[in-house]
Structure formats: structure tokens, C-alpha cells
Amino acid sequence: MEVARHWRETPERYRMEAGKCSKCGKIAFPGRMICPECGSTEFTKHTLSGKGKIVTYTIIRTAPDGFEDLVPYAVGIIELDDGIKILAQITDCNPEELKTGDRVVAKFRRINEDGKTGMIYYAYKFVPDVGI
């Protein structure tokens, strides 16, 4: 089940592909069938910039199954330069040093895995935008 869902969401997870309403220009991520702004059903593919800033975040110290070894880690709402907000993990940092407003950039990372023999799930996470 999880394998099929992950595969279906490959364009969002691997390439951050969103839908842009052909009528009003609203960007929907993940893509939608009907525009929440104007009700149009016509979208064009829009690849998100992957750059933005932290609007708010929390530090996870008691993690769900599969994430225990990563604690403490940060999960935040990122406002992308494209104007949309998304929820994602913030990695490659000391979470205690993060601040709202910090610039971040998307990187391709491992999200989790189905044990030692199952699928490995990849997608975007954000890291501090320090130019590396």
C-alpha cells in the first residue's frame, strides 16, 4: 500500500512538481483536480523553486515509528519563494539553532524505509541555505 502511494507521488516527492491554475495562476502543491481559488480544472505543471524561509517549526523529541534514531529533529512550515507553504523536515542542522525567518533550501533525502529489507522512501527535506 505504502509502496504504491509513494510511487504515485513521485513527481511531488522527487521533483517538487506542483500544479499551476491556467485561469488564476494559483499554485497547488500537491497538484489538485479543481482550483481552490477559482474552481478551474485546468492546470499546467510548475516545478517549485525549492527555496524559501521557515515560517514556524517544532522540535520532535518523541518520534513516530521509523524516525526514532533521528531525534531531536525539526519539522517546519516553509514558505517557498513561489508563495506557497509546505510542511517538511529540516535536516543537516542543530535544531536548537534554527530561527523563524531562516532561509532554507530543498535537498533530496531518505525519508524512511520499510525495515532492513523493504522499500526505501526518498523525497525532499529542507536544509539551512548556506550555499553548500
Next chain:
Amino acid sequence: MVGIVGYGTQIPRYRIKIEEIAKVWGADAASFKRGLNLNEKSVPCPDEDCATLAVNAARNAMSRAGINPQEIGALYVGSESHPYAVKPTGATVSEALGACPYVHTADFEFACKAGTEAMFVALNLVKSGAVKYAVGIGSDTSQGSPGDALEYSASAGAAAYVMGAENLVAELIDTHCFMTDTPDFWRREHANYPEHGGRFTGEPSYMKHVTGAVNAILEKTKMKPEDFDYMIFHQPNGKFPVQMALKLGFKEPQFRYGLLTPTLGNTYSGSSPLGLAATLDEAKPNQLILLVSYGSGAGSDAFIFKTTERLLKVRDMAPRVRKQLDEHKMYLEYGQYAKFRHKIVKPE
């Protein structure tokens, strides 16, 4: 005319110092640092692996190449740490770049030379006219057995090269390889750590094959060591490539930018390709670069590149190697490192 259209790298942010490893095993850090010219090494974050480093390096290469990913006709990833035994890393990388579905993909393995194999095949496929662009990537998150000498050097990093026939940043002058069946190093299926054939390390492996490849390509192109502005040899540690270079008639300024191991460690398939990227970061147009890899088992691939004017235009479209290597480092203690690298056994 074929060559490199874009190049890009990714080095993890985490590092561990040689002293930190040595103190756990009761070893003498000073002798490792002096004897092998190693000071610290990169360590992948738990959410990084061969595939993620390859994707992030390839995205940087695409920024410099400035091409449509749908025009990539082939993509090869060389590694000894592919995340799956069966399921190609290249498919994940191609999908992440937006190169699917008209792209030929394969994963290469040849110890530390798998990255230059991918580059070798990519370059020659473009040369044959079979594809417009081909991507060759070397990416590894290698492991040395705890306490073994390899634990002090085995590190993580990736370099990716987009090869094409126009808008080159470096033109390929020639390639040559040198390969024999040599039992210096191996890892059996299902084994967590590699083993090395003690006496085969050094002289009959690294030295013989690097020398063989260098002599062959120099003879083929009628060139001499002093004709090159820069050279990069595979770097299992900071000592072998320097010894080898001096012995073959090269001098310090020639490997000044390409020698990364003292603070990076051995990134295996990423090693010499990262050294080439660091050299491209600093080279001027119309300079000659010699690249020679080495992979245990054993073989070396040699390449001669000549930089072009376009190199200066694209250089700052992605992070430079020295920036990834020298800035924003995060140091680990051995316990955190052991956890990051899954060296601590937990119940299933």
C-alpha cells in the same frame, strides 16, 4: 568534439576527526595523520546515501550544464554502496532529475573506480553519437570495518558530470584504461565490511595500475608530465597519490587543487571525480588536466581534458567543492558517528 558540459558535487556536512576514531581503538592518531596524511573525513547524515548524494550532485551539474533533462539519453551511477542489491540507483536519480523515460541507465561497480567508469561510458556514448547528453556519476557512503585502517579514511561524497558535444566546459582529449585481475580488496555479497588482501595493497595494485594507465595515455597522446597544468589521481589516503605523482614526474602545483583526502577522506567512487571538480573550480580556460582513477580488483581509467572559456561562465552556478568541504562543518563524536553509520546493533 565531446567533453564535460556541466559538473556538480555534494559532500555531507558532518565530519569526524582522526583523533576521535583513534582514541576509541587505542591507536596513535599522530601516526595516521603523518603516515597517511589524513586529518578528518566526511560522514553522511542518516538520511543521506549513495542515491541522495548522487541526486544532489547531479542537480548541481544540471545547473551548470543548463540543459533540458529530457535530452539526457543515458545516466550511469558508479558506487560500492548502492542502496539496493537489486533496484537501480540510476532509475531513482533519473526520475529525480526529470530525465525519464527515454534514458538508458545502469549501475556500475568497480570499488573506487566505478565513478570514472560511469564517466568513461558516458563520454564514449556521446562520442559515438548514440545520445545527445549522458550523465556519469560517482557516489559513495563507504564503510570501513570498525578499528580497521580503512575506518580512518572511508567517507562519503559524490560528483556528477553531464557529458555532451557542445557548450563544453572541458573538452575530452583522450581516454585510456589499464586493468588486471588483482586480489587487493573485496566485499562478498551480504558482508557488511570489505576485506583487503594485505600484501596486495600498494605496489601490485594502486602503484602498478595508476602507473600503467598514466604511461599508456602519455604514450598514446605523445605528451609528458610537464605538459599538464593539473593532475588528479585516486586518493585512498593523502600519501599514495602524492608519492605516485612525484615518482611519475609530476610536481606539487599540479595536484594543488585536486588533492582533497587530507580533510575529506576517501569517498571511493567519488574520490578522483571530486578532485577533478575541485580542479575545474579553479582552472583557467585552455588548461590541460590529467585524471586517473583507481579501483581495487583492479584497474585505472585515465582521461585528459582541456578547459574552455565557458568554464568561467558556469562555475558559480553551483557550490564549489572547497566551499562544501571547508564551510559549515558539523563535527561528530565517535558514539554519534557509530549511530549514524549503523555500527550499533539494535534489536530488530
